[in-house]
Each structure stands twice: as structure tokens, then as C-alpha cells.
Amino acid sequence: MASENGTLSIKDLKPNQKNVNLVFIVLEIGKPNHTQRGMDVRSVKVADKTGSINISLWGDLGVEVQTGDICRLSRGYTNMWKGCLTLYTSKTGEIIKIGEFCMVFSETPNMSEPNPESIKQLQDSGQNPLGNNGNGHQRRSPTDGPVGLEPGTSPASMSSNSGMRPGMPPMQGHMSQMHMPGHMQGGAMPRMPDMPTDPRTGRSAMRPHPYNNGMPPGGMGGRGRGGRR
Structure with missing residues (x-):
């Protein structure tokens, strides 16, 4: 119930309230969460x-x-976040400090604790008790992962090429599409040059390599490389 000046009591807050005016004392300030947009909440x-x-x-x-x-607090609003009632400041709202320390307060009931009764009422009315941003999609936490990944899935594990090592590009086409050099196309192997033949026997005659460790073809003194005198 609102007072004569339009100020509500915390115990009277309900989900999806707008134009909420409150007077409160700050008890605890949580650690900041850095969002992807570069802001702290x-x-x-x-x-x-x-x-x-x-x-x-x-x-x-x-x-x-x-x-x-x-x-x-002037012109605030309430919403559900992960099943917990949470207070927010609107774009046109403001928070003004009017004093410090000297105020009677009670930590109970904690309206941000999960309330099964409130969750059931929201479900019965077709609303999302986990939080809704007005367009049918659940509000995302500032610390949530990238959109489009399943829970527990890392970007490195998303690969449609099974059997491929991470970081390898997919194979294009098939091995049969590989092109051979121009002189090997058409299925014919290049013709090897003819070997010289011995006119006496008609067999191929092997020519000695010009670099034979400086040794003559027949060895030292014509007796072969390993011959002894």
C-alpha cells in the first residue's frame, strides 16, 4: 500500500510493477559484472x-x-530475474541520496528470495517467472555466454567436420579432381630416353658416372677398385 506521498513499502512489491517510488537504506553492494557492451552492473x-x-x-x-x-527511488520498476523479484531503475527514473545511517530497517522478509507462490502465480497467468524483456525472450544475464551456443558447449568444440583436426580447413572436392602436370595428362607416362647398346652384344651399355671419386672405371692400374698388386 502506498503512503500519502506515493511511496511504497518493500513488502508490498510485486512482479511487473511500474512507477515504483521507494525510500530505502543501502545494506550491501555486490561486485560489478562487466557486460559485453562495456558497462558494469x-x-x-x-x-x-x-x-x-x-x-x-x-x-x-x-x-x-x-x-x-x-x-x-523515483519511477522504478520490478521484474523477475531467474525466479527472484528484482528492482530496477527506469530510463526516466532517478535515485537521490537524502541521508545516511539513521533509518529503521528490516532484512526480512527478503523479497528477492525465490518465492514458489509468486512463481506459480506467474506461470498460471502465462508469464515467464525467469524474467522477460517484453518481447517473449528471456532476459540475458550480463555474465551469460555468447548467443547461439548450447549450455556447456565451447566455440572450439563446434565443428561440422568430424574426423578433422581443429583448425584444419574442410577438404574441397575429391581426390579424383587433382590435376596432373601437363606432360603427364592423358594417362601416358613420359617416355624415358633410350639407353646406349653394346654393338657386340646388343645389350644396354651403362655409361660410367663422370664423378666416380676420381677413380678410373677399372680401378687402379686397370685391376679394379678393390684389386691388390
């Missing part, structure tokens, strides 16, 4: 005398608030 626990809730603060706003600050 922090989950901050705040409370009033009726209970506590987590509020998501983006950018410099999460740096400026300090533990013990008493703030007034």
Missing part, C-alpha cells in the same frame, strides 16, 4: 522497515551509492 541489497530487496544498478550509479546511504 551491480546487485545492491536495500531495505526499509518492512523488508529488503535487490536492486540492479548500472554504470556510475553503482559506484556512487555507498553502504549506509539513505536514498529515494
